[in-house]
Amino acid sequence: MSAICIENVSKSYGGKVKAVRDVTFSVEEGEVFGLVGPDGAGKSTLFNILTTLLLPDSGNIKMLGMDVIDDYKAVRQIIGYLPGTFSLYPDLSVQENLDFFAVMYKSSIAENMSIIEPIWKQISPFKDRKAGKLSGGMKQKLALCCALIHCPKVLFLDEPTTGVDPVSRKEFWDILKSIRKHGITVVVSTPYMDEATRCDRIAMIQEGKIIGINTPATFIENFKGKLYTFKSEDIFSLLNAMESCPLDCNYYPYGEHCHIAFYDDIATALPQFEKFLSDNNLQHDEIRAIAPSVEDCFIEIVQRDFSH
Ligand code: ADP
Ligand code: MG
16 A cells, blocks of 8 residues: 555645645655655645645545545644754753653653664753754754654655755764664655655656656666766856757756756767857866766756656
8 A cells, every 4th residue: 555645636825826736646655755846846835735734725645545634633643744944842952842742642752762763862962952052953853853753654854954964964864764664654855856866766846746756766767868067167158158059958057067968969969069169169178978866857857848
């Protein structure tokens, strides 16, 4: 049985902003499922619907066989939710926050130590510190611990690592890996495409629509272009010049590099592109073939409309 079945779910705000558009997908039991998309894509709206906090305009959702609207009380018992905004009590200590959530859920820290242990090890040295005084990464680890205190069957994490430093981000994902050992289904949203590769499967979301669902490896295998990278000191002139590039290609800045995907025969496209750069006096270093990342796949699907 799938842990979550979402069918034709839509939601608009004030009839105007279509935040979620006809979304259909399933999440299997025990998988770490990523919802990946930029700001405003509709991730939080979908999370709030899945966690029974917001009613959809239309569509059906089943969570472990239960209807998310009709059986919302029962659904709330089996889910954990780490919302996108800081959800703890800043004036309570780490220990007090945990105790509070444990009492609320009629659970105890001791009862669930086997699940929360990897997190507890990292946060217990700060157990007397006020939650509001923790670092960003530590706050999120505490919030995760609180969301796990009643041993949920499905855990929702809305952008848990946004604004968290890279080291804590990695630690957070290592913790998620250990949580899945307990058979907990994890649905996690992120705007960081590099994190997407740590999920079993990902749904890419853009403007409320799901534009692709697959394993990260399959997204990468399905990349249609021939991808190349190079560096240029002159990214802005390059960006302008590319508007008149006659080749069928997709060019975009990528960190401090430029990425270009060619959709013509590469044997002729590459020399033509090099000539185009020199005709336009655009300096560059060696143009190298590279394997696409999940981010390249997202950009290709959005820009070339390969979503259907
Ligand atoms: P994400 O979490 O991916 O950033 P959201 O679900 O927060 O996306 O937002 C999706 C769209 O819905 C955006 O255009 C956002 O401005 C709009 N939106 C979100 N919440 C509200 C709200 N309460 N009222 C009106 N519009 C909203
Ligand atoms: Mg959000």
